Amino acid sequence: MSSEVYDCIVIGAGIQGSCTAYHLAQKNQKTLLLEQFVLPHSRGSSHGQTRIIRKAYDEDFYIRMMEESYELWAQLEREAGVKLFSRTGLLVMGPEDGKKFQLLKASLQRNKVPSTVLERHEFSQHIPNVNLAAGDGALVDTTAGVLYADRALRAAQMVFQAHGGVIKDGQKVVNVQPGTVVTVTTGSDVYTARSVVITAGPWANTVLSHTGLELPLRVVKVNVCYWKEKVPGTYSISRHFPCFIQLNPKEAEHDIYGLPSNEYPGLMKVCYHMGSVTDPDERDRQPDRVEVVGRYIRRCFPGLVPEPAVVEGCLYTGTPDRNFVLDRHPTFRNIVIGAGFSGHGFKFGPVVGKVLCELAMGQVPSYDLSPFSIQRFQDHQKSAL
Numbered sequence: 536m537s538s539e540v541y542d543c544i545v546i547g548a549g550i551q552g553s554c555t556a557y558h559l560a561q562k563n564q565k566t567l568l569l570e571q572f573v574l575p576h577s578r579g580s581s582h583g584q585t586r587i588i589r590k591a592y593d594e595d596f597y598i599r600m601m602e603e604s605y606e607l608w609a610q611l612e613r614e615a616g617v618k619l620f621s622r623t624g625l626l627v628m629g630p631e632d633g634k635k636f637q638l639l640k641a642s643l644q645r646n647k648v649p650s651t652v653l654e655r656h657e658f659s660q661h662i663p664n665v666n667l668a669a670g671d672g673a674l675v676d677t678t679a680g681v682l683y684a685d686r687a688l689r690a691a692q693m694v695f696q697a698h699g700g701v702i703k704d705g706q707k708v709v710n711v712q713p714g715t716v717v718t719v720t721t722g723s724d725v726y727t728a729r730s731v732v733i734t735a736g737p738w739a740n741t742v743l744s745h746t747g748l749e750l751p752l753r754v755v756k757v758n759v760c761y762w763k764e765k766v767p768g769t770y771s772i773s774r775h776f777p778c779f780i781q782l783n784p785k786e787a788e789h790d791i792y793g794l795p796s797n798e799y800p801g802l803m804k805v806c807y808h809m810g811s812v813t814d815p816d817e818r819d820r821q822p823d824r825v826e827v828v829g830r831y832i833r834r835c836f837p838g839l840v841p842e843p844a845v846v847e848g849c850l851y852t853g854t855p856d857r858n859f860v861l862d863r864h865p866t867f868r869n870i871v872i873g874a875g876f877s878g879h880g881f882k883f884g885p886v887v888g889k890v891l892c893e894l895a896m897g898q899v900p901s902y903d904l905s906p907f908s909i910q911r912f913q914d915h916q917k918s919a920l
């Protein structure tokens with residue numbers, strides 16, 4: 536057992552845990568970041584080269600958090616000396632009279648997010664090689680772009696270490712014993728800290744089970760598919776092709792999204808925003824669900840070969856309302872939880888890290904965290920009775 540008592544132990548070195556650890560170390564908190572796998576790894580939710588960053592949200596609270604998140608990403612870029620963001624804009628297409636499209640359009644206007652509505656007659660002039668479906672409207676969030684995810688994760692961990700933080704990887708947490716000083720046991724050692732932050736992604740409930748808490752989380756495996764451009768460069772980042780979200784595609788129940796070709800030259804990433812429920816340790820046994828995206832590509836992206844060239848796996852950990860969990864443990868107030876990022880949490884990494892750091896230090900959080908409370912699940916259960 537290590538005799539040193541840390542100010543904080545963060546469990547899970549995905550983007551949320553790494554950003555939390557970085558904020559804690561910046562505030563001179565003696566911090567240990569524990570990770571079950573040897574870093575870097577591709578078994579959780581934060582691996583892969585790219586993620587979409589955007590302000591286009593229906594909810595004002597997400598837009599407010601994103602305002603700060605952009606600033607904090609830029610600060611991390613400066614501190615780490617690496618490029619983490621490319622601005623491309625985000626094209627949103629969806630049934631023009633549909634609720635989702637209208638809510639988003641109104642939210643962008645209300646929050647004065649720089650954006651442009653594209654009328655049908657001008658669409659192909661701005662966005663060539665995409666068929667806008669009949670009845671669909673289109674708008675562009677011009678603040679949006681691509682975050683370089685693997686690089687961002689490495690940057691957060693590097694800056695954390697530069698501030699004196701300690702990372703121990705290959706150390707799976709097998710027990711968390713609450714108390715004024717929390718005892719965290721891994722397969723090979725025992726550590727103690729005045730507070731603990733649990734950011735274990737798809738394994739959140741496994742780690743929380745040691746504290747008697749279970750959250751309504753659902754883990755799904757998502758197929759990350761790359762599609763070959765018939766003419767290389769048609770949808771490339773260097774030609775300023777934007778990221779996109781297709782709301783309510785007629786092929787499927789959930790949205791489809793894509794990012795311009797970049798990390799694998801000549802291949803564009805287009806994915807279905809849902810997958811099959813899985814145990815995170817068994818994810819590679821799940822059947823693939825790529826044919827939905829293939830049918831959509833055949834209809835709307837004539838410049839792509841409608842068979843995936845590359846398929847990678849990733850996990851979403853969803854809550855029933857798709858809002859995150861950012862809260863203290865209901866019984867043990869020095870245990871803080873960041874979970875349920877529901878397939879859209881990466882872009883918030885630095886601001887989530889800031890808020891979890893504030894909770895771990897017993898400070899008043901910078902944002903109203905009621906949309907992210909654990910209590911909301913209990914309130915919902917009661918109202919459903």
Ligand SMILES: Cc1cc2nc3c(=O)[nH]c(=O)nc-3n(C[C@H](O)[C@H](O)[C@H](O)COP(=O)(O)OP(=O)(O)OC[C@H]3O[C@@H](n4cnc5c(N)ncnc54)[C@H](O)[C@@H]3O)c2cc1C
Nearest residue numbers: 547549550551571579580581587708736849876880881882
């Ligand atoms: C295909 C895909 C596309 C996405 N696209 C976007 C996007 O465009 N924009 C966006 O904003 N977000 C996106 N997301 C969501 C985003 O990537 C996730 O919300 C985010 O990465 C979640 O990070 P996390 O730190 O909570 O989880 P993880 O990255 O899974 O980190 C949790 C870590 O905890 C570790 N751990 C678990 N149990 C233990 C234990 N017992 N002991 C020690 N360590 C443990 C795990 O090994 C893991 O490293 C996407 C996700 C996927 C899968």
